[in-house]
Amino acid sequence: MENINFIKEKFREYYKKKKLSPPPDFQKREFGFGDIKKIDYRHVSFSSVDEFRRHFVEKAPLYASYSAAYYEFPSARPMQNKKIIEADLIFEFDAKSDEKSLTPVAALEKAKEDTIRLIEDFLVNDFGISKSKISVNFSGSRGYHIHVFDDEVKKLNSKARRDIVRYIKPSPELIARVYDPSKNYTWHNRIKKALQQYKALREKREDTYKEYGINKREDERLMLIIDQLIGNKAKFDIKNKSARSAFEKLIKHYLYMKTLAVDEAVTFDMSRLIRIPNTLHGGSSLLAAKLKSLDKFNPYVDAVVFYNPPIKIKVLEAVSPFELREVKFGPFKKDEIVKIPEYAAMYLICKGVARPYGV
């Protein structure tokens, strides 16, 4: 509790100084806030920018979210009484990593690459959405959020959103079942390329199959029909079990390298709440910054918003070295009392591995 109150005071100071802008058409949105959980209370709505800003200064929430959906009555409950009108299309990438580090740089880099690929390959190229309609923000913690603000796209129903996710992230079984070499469609072409690549690698090195988790027998069977699979003849059933299994494994291998780790539920659940861009994240103290340029964005520099003057903290569990604003900190031992810049202290306190000392 002590920690939470300390964090809230710091957040309050921040929100007093910064004039927060609400999301587009905020009067039609539902808001939800939390200190302990991501959302402790929801069904909140605002009718003016002032009211919105005042809420942040008064309540200084650790987490602030809003609905991708537009409602006739955003604060009505239960949900069906809100009367949904339409909803922005949103995507979320969360960095999943085994990195023990407090600042998982590599995983966030992967999430960033996924975000760029989603926008370039899928949203712009396949779905024809103009970049000016796409807004990206850092999640404030371990990922990126993509919002599409487009009057037509808003009209997608929930089933359609599910189909979009299934298009972006198809299941290997589905692809194996429907693959048709005569079809000149995006996914069919991709699989054809993967097959061609396998064939080429296999001609160079006979034991290529090992990297794909394919066994020798399966590989031999696949090689018997691979030209047919690459050719331009229509879909045919792979009758041989080993060859089918090899084909499925090859697709799996390809997909796990190429598919985007997008969180499905966020996209198809139209009444989902998602973090408000440019608000603070209570689990990290970082800003869920709206990004102008994704390429150059470094969350551990650009989303750090607190100040330089140092403050004292007590470390609650061992902290391995980490870097913020290109300054190295740590390692710190358990129970150590250290004096570090406020922004680094806030980071550790929000992560729950330190508490303010002597405040």
Place this chain on the structure above:
Amino acid sequence: MVSVDKREGHTISHYPFSRLAKAYLEKEGVDISKVSDDDLQLAIERVKATLTKKNRELWSFDAEAKSYALAKILVALLGDFYVKKQFAKGEANRAFNYLMSEKEEIFDEIASQFFDYEKKGGSYSISFIDYLNNAPNSENFHLINQELRKGKVYLHKSNMAALISEKLYNNIINTQLKKSDFPKKFVEASKQLQVFRRFEEEISGPVELSAFPPCMRKIYLDLQTKPNVPHNARFVFATFLANIKMDIDQAVKLFSKQENFSEQKTRYHLEHAYGTRTGRKYAVPSCSKIQSYGLCYKNESCKWASPITYYKNMLRRRRWKT
């Protein structure tokens, strides 16, 4: 009667949902408050023919236009989702079949009423948003299996026809009307459609053994004659009994000839299937699951994907006969 040329007559009678048909009804001055009993009866006829999948001859364009418009209203007023769904399905199929053999010019005219499209060669392109919001739920229509470029999906005629019919289906399903906006005789007429209502809430009468599908009949007989019916069969049978609402005491007795029968245990398991303990009834496994359990004894009477649909349809058929 407003006169129409042959081509217009064709469009109106085959596509009574078309702009042309609506324009015709408007010109005719069809007025909700002055609809005749005969017209209402014709609408009832239309719904009945659709729901019983009876082939009927094409009526005059006047009758087609009026009966369609009124049928849509009556079905919405009845407020039964099952009837609405079946009617929508029937009308959508009918439209699909006519569209498939339609002249290009009329096809395109109908298509333009449903979608903004561009046409090049024989290929129609529509926005992916329209496509996804209306695509039927099948693997063939999965976006992976479509040509998608820069936000446009490219479709040949038959897929375009499927999309049109799906949108027509959705239009009918989404029609919500208030009884108070219509004359009393509309509401009265809609009640004639009650006989087609979804059966769910009506499975309450005595259990009809003769309506059991072959697989359930087999388990039923095995339980009486064999002491060791396997677990899977008992489980499937229990879910079936729960869903046809057989009295639970009666159901317990059906298992009494089993070697390891314990009334207490049987009742416990049945109560789970019936949902009396949890509030959630178990669904009957589908035919394909039953097949994978090796319990399927399919014969030519099996036209459905689940034993429970078989049972309901058998009962429904009987009711319609009487």
